Amino acid sequence: MTSEASPLRQLSLDQLRTRTSEKWRRYPSDVLPVFVAEMDVLLAEPIVHAITDAARRGDTGYPAGTGYAEAFADFARKRWGWDGLAVERTTMVPDVMQGILEVLDLVCDRTDAVVINCPVYHPFYDFVGHTGRPIEEAPLGVDGRLDLDALEDAFRRAASRGPRPAYLLCSPHNPTGAVHTADELAAVATLAGRYGVRVVADEIHAPLVLAGAVFVPYLSVPGTENAFSVLSASKAWNLAGLKAALAVAGPAAVDDLARIPWWVKEGPSHVGVTAHIAALRDATDWLDALLADLDHNRRLLTDLLDRHLPQVRYQPGEGTYLAWLDCRALDLGDDPAAVFLERGRVALSPGPIFGTGGAGHARLNLATSPELITEAIRRITDAVARSTADRRSAGLQAGQDIGVVELRQPDVEGL
Missing domain, CATH: 3.40.640.10 (Type I PLP-dependent aspartate aminotransferase-like (Major domain))
Structure with a gap:
């Protein structure tokens, strides 16, 4: 299979972890990174050819x-x-x-x-x-x-x-x-x-x-x-x-x-x-294949959130490969990405760094395989469940009703 056919379905997690760029080196190996704007793709063949040809000719x-x-x-x-x-x-x-x-x-x-x-x-x-x-x-x-x-x-x-x-x-x-x-x-x-x-x-x-x-x-x-x-x-x-x-x-x-x-x-x-x-x-054919993959991933993310994290509001964008998630209803504070990282070992971009209006939000990079998006949502769901359980426990110990957000338990098979 060439990189022009479904560019986002070419690489396994093990292959991606051999990379040395920021996405795959900022966090420990147990963290799934879906933050910085790097795509999990092989380069289009015309680009590979152009680079290697320049190197062979010393055109640098x-x-x-x-x-x-x-x-x-x-x-x-x-x-x-x-x-x-x-x-x-x-x-x-x-x-x-x-x-x-x-x-x-x-x-x-x-x-x-x-x-x-x-x-x-x-x-x-x-x-x-x-x-x-x-x-x-x-x-x-x-x-x-x-x-x-x-x-x-x-x-x-x-x-x-x-x-x-x-x-x-x-x-x-x-x-x-x-x-x-x-x-x-x-x-x-x-x-x-x-x-x-x-x-x-x-x-x-x-x-x-x-x-x-x-x-x-x-x-x-x-x-x-x-x-x-x-x-x-x-x-x-x-x-x-x-x-x-x-x-x-x-x-x-x-x-x-x-x-x-x-x-x-x-x-x-x-x-x-x-x-x-x-x-x-x-490499415009490759770009068209990428856009088709991204369209699939937007629909996949919408479905996963609807089924497992309905409190998260997501309006699929018409452009980019980034998803802006409104997590305020989860009651995780200004930086839900910090909770997702600590409790779920999944790294999203923190909403507050995007300025006014970013608090309570997180940005997720969709330019990866459907399997890794599914795993990211599984980890986020688990992080939310852990945080909710901890707050419930703290409230019970204090003898208070903390108004825990109702959370649908994850369908493990569905994830």
Whole structure:
């Protein structure tokens, strides 16, 4: 069986534990990791061929040329119907977050505020905070989508703090998986124009959109001429260890883009760029197979939670391979992932690190086999049962009724 057929069903747990990356080395071997955004896949064969061919030829120098931008432009045209990714308005950057920092330095000062939608990919807080820029939060709506009223309030506050505010848009959104619509993005562009906000769109998850949903590149929306997008093939083809990304400027931001230093443009890995080009040009069949696997895993997770943890609220996202779990009804405190790790030996990403709105939540990585998702839910169910039993015991010892959450006992055969 090739890696193009069901990419998420190729590797056993024993094989995965031979890996030395963060996902499989942060925790002891008895912990099942479903946290960091790494996928449990073999690389698509065209990528393997491109990397090994470069190594055989000793083609491991510095990156050069516009091949990455040309490959992304072709992919965007075929995949999203977008002809607006103009090669002359792009530059390579080391990775998406480093590219975002460079673009922020182009569009705003270190004293200008940056707006983010929370809960959101937690490095937004770390990277922006490291620059000293103040952050203005615009919480998502209860549906996990953009709340335009909250966004306008945040734009207004940001504009009052300095003359060049910026907005870091996560599209598709991590961790909720929301894929922003054309109408939502048009409203964002209107608000940004009204308050003089420069938009920088993190579109790293753009290729990971389910059938039935439509990814809309932010720069394809009217009114985004002075905005930026930062893209990469890394998430969709599991290439985080082969760093490369692309910064794309709107037509009115070309002069800003030209100010990115040459050493930033030489920051990507040349082998990484080679791998990303192979992914975009020759591994789209593999991507389609991956998306089918992810769709199955979303439905599997929904079924498992309905049967064994009905108190956990999960709204399957239209994009990414991440599941945002609302565990507040389990009464496990602000960080249920800590309970899952201690009592169930399963590692999820803690909700509080994603900012306001993250308390009581946890993020689960769906990019693994159905068997490991099933095992993760079995462990979470066991952790909840243990925690509930301990609280009941503590309440009985204290002679108090602690209002234990009713929990369906796990169906061991079903898990």
